[in-house]
Amino acid sequence: DIPGIERQASIDELEHFLVDNGGYNSVPFASAVSPCAKYSGFAAGGSNQGEQTSAQWVRFAFHDFVTADLSAGTGGLDASLGFEGARDENKGIFVDDTMQFISQTFSALLSTADQVTLAVVLAVAGCGGNARAIPLRVGRTDATQAGPSGVPGPFTPLEPTLAQFAKAGFSATETIALVSCGHSLGRIHFSNFPDIVDNSAVSATNLNGGIGFDSTPAGLDPAGMNEYLSGTNGRGGPLVTSPNVDARSDFRLFNSDGNQTIRDLSVNFGRTCSAVFTKMLNTVPGSVSLSAPVTPQTWKVTNIIMHISNGGSVRVEGLFRYLWTTVAPPQKVTYTTISPRGTSATHRSNSVIGTGTSLFGNTTYWDFARAIDSPGTTTLSFEGATYPINDMIFILPTQSRVEPDKLLIRIKAAAATSITAGIGDMEATLYVPVSQAGSKAFKITTVKLPLKKFTVAGNYTLYEGKINVANVKNVVAKVVLGSSESQSVKTSLFKQGA
Numbered sequence: 001d002i003p004g005i006e007r008q009a010s011i012d013e014l015e016h017f018l019v020d021n022g023g024y025n026s027v028p029f030a031s032a033v034s035p036c037a038k039y040s041g042f043a044a045g046g047s048n049q050g051e052q053t054s055a056q057w058v059r060f061a062f063h064d065f066v067t068a069d070l071s072a073g074t075g076g077l078d079a080s081l082g083f084e085g086a087r088d089e090n091k092g093i094f095v096d097d098t099m100q101f102i103s104q105t106f107s108a109l110l111s112t113a114d115q116v117t118l119a120v121v122l123a124v125a126g127c128g129g130n131a132r133a134i135p136l137r138v139g140r141t142d143a144t145q146a147g148p149s150g151v152p153g154p155f156t157p158l159e160p161t162l163a164q165f166a167k168a169g170f171s172a173t174e175t176i177a178l179v180s181c182g183h184s185l186g187r188i189h190f191s192n193f194p195d196i197v198d199n200s201a202v203s204a205t206n207l208n209g210g211i212g213f214d215s216t217p218a219g220l221d222p223a224g225m226n227e228y229l230s231g232t233n234g235r236g237g238p239l240v241t242s243p244n245v246d247a248r249s250d251f252r253l254f255n256s257d258g259n260q261t262i263r264d265l266s267v268n269f270g271r272t273c274s275a276v277f278t279k280m281l282n283t284v285p286g287s288v289s290l291s292a293p294v295t296p297q298t299w300k301v302t303n304i305i306m307h308i309s310n311g312g313s314v315r316v317e318g319l320f321r322y323l324w325t326t327v328a329p330p331q332k333v334t335y336t337t338i339s340p341r342g343t344s345a346t347h348r349s350n351s352v353i354g355t356g357t358s359l360f361g362n363t364t365y366w367d368f369a370r371a372i373d374s375p376g377t378t379t380l381s382f383e384g385a386t387y388p389i390n391d392m393i394f395i396l397p398t399q400s401r402v403e404p405d406k407l408l409i410r411i412k413a414a415a416a417t418s419i420t421a422g423i424g425d426m427e428a429t430l431y432v433p434v435s436q437a438g439s440k441a442f443k444i445t446t447v448k449l450p451l452k453k454f455t456v457a458g459n460y461t462l463y464e465g466k467i468n469v470a471n472v473k474n475v476v477a478k479v480v481l482g483s484s485e486s487q488s489v490k491t492s493l494f495k496q497g498a
């Protein structure tokens with residue numbers, strides 16, 4: 001977690017990235033691995049590169065996690081791999097492609113490591129697996145430098161391979177399962193392993209010379225195991241059949257228990273792969289405490305913002321989302337605001353504002369805007385869940401602005417005048433994603449700026465300030481006055497324009 005960012009905001013963001021896959025208010029993440037064979041990376045050859053983004057993401061998680069030392073509480077899923085792409089053991093463009101992709105959606109709300117776990121789940125879903133079978137949790141912290149080496153390769157003998165996985169918490173059986181689940185997707189490339197793949201694999205539409213581990217490299221399925229057991233098609237792929245016996249790492253593993261794990265897996269593939277993938281993603285440094293599983297929400301309130309009129313009337317605005325499969329959405333939805341004097345008022349949303357597609361069904365959105373009894377309204381209640389409202393201190397997105405060409409952010413915010421007595425400036429914190437040396441992943445830098453009083457509106461005092469930042473994309477802001485803090489707000493919700 002980033003200090004100052006509420007865990008609930010991270011949970012909401014992950015749920016959003018997981019569920020809102022197309023259409024209104026969607027995130028272009030799942031679409032990068034749907035269909036499964038798609039390449040959404042940054043190599044010059046594009047779709048002719050012979051690469052597959054879903055496979056890159058799964059391989060990324062493996063190389064990142066496997067250097068964990070469970071007993072020391074170090075390593076695991078922490079995006080340290082972003083700094084380790086130049087190592088021989090991490091050959092290929094998958095490290096930079098994955099980090100650069102995630103830099104596009106990275107913000108203080110969701111660490112790169114948490115987004116890697118999302119990437120694996122979306123890859124599984126895009127490749128025919130079950131997106132619900134791998135529960136996602138937030139809370140991973142990103143490494144700030146490279147970690148130890150130790151990723152086993154095709155030429156690593158069986159014992160040290162099993163020892164490395166054991167250090168990361170995996171039994172021999174789990175290791176065999178994890179490797180064969182992983183190698184159900186993607187390819188081994190001439191560009192990375194010319195000792196194992198012949199250059200005849202290279203063509204104008206396969207620039208890196210990729211050869212599938214099985215006959216369905218774009219399907220998370222037991223085909224490879226069946227081909228291995230029955231000696232058909234590629235017989236389990238180059239890491240089983242390489243003429244160079246030393247390169248047969250998959251064969252050594254699969255055969256190490258007389259093929260028992262592979263036989264079991266060919267029957268119980270989906271369930272077993274989900275279990276070992278889940279274990280891989282939740283292997284984290286000892287200092288990390290993960291959230292409870294984040295599941296798709298049927299009803300949700302999102303993008304809550306506050307507004308104040310010149311006369312001091314406070315309004316809460318936002319979106320309601322309904323995720324549905326069979327029960328079609330109503331024309332409008334109702335919600336309740338709960339005010340200081342214990343009174344509650346029930347309201348209706350506006351009409352449907354947009355619809356979208358999801359791995360989990362369809363999404364329907366309504367917007368709402370409602371004057372609230374303030375200061376003092378504390379809660380918005382919708383479909384059985386409550387959402388906190390802080391009308392004592394809040395950012396004013398409708399009066400704030402991002403000017404991308406000038407790399408400038410202008411913020412206005414309000415505080416109930418009753419809490420301003422004896423306190424001078426308000427302070428804004430901006431959580432700005434910036435590039436970093438050594439990794440294509442971004443990191444957060446926090447920028448603080450004073451906000452000065454500029455007017456009074458009813459029971460509120462208004463503050464303003466502006467500052468230049470290194471990057472204006474995916475910035476999150478909050479404001480503090482004395483001991484009072486606002487909720488965090490994405491500056492993408494600020495009114496745009498000069």
Ligand code: HEM
Nearest residue numbers: 055058059062152153154178179182186187188189192249
């Ligand atoms: C002893 C363990 C392992 C060895 C020696 C090994 C080796 C390899 C090699 C040599 C490649 C080819 C990379 C390239 O040329 O681009 C590869 C690809 C891949 N590996 Fe592994 N691997 C192991 C375990 C795993 C595990 C545990 C997973 C996932 C859970 C995994 C997932 C993948 C995937 C998805 C690819 C395809 C990547 C792509 O198409 O870009 N591997 N592996």
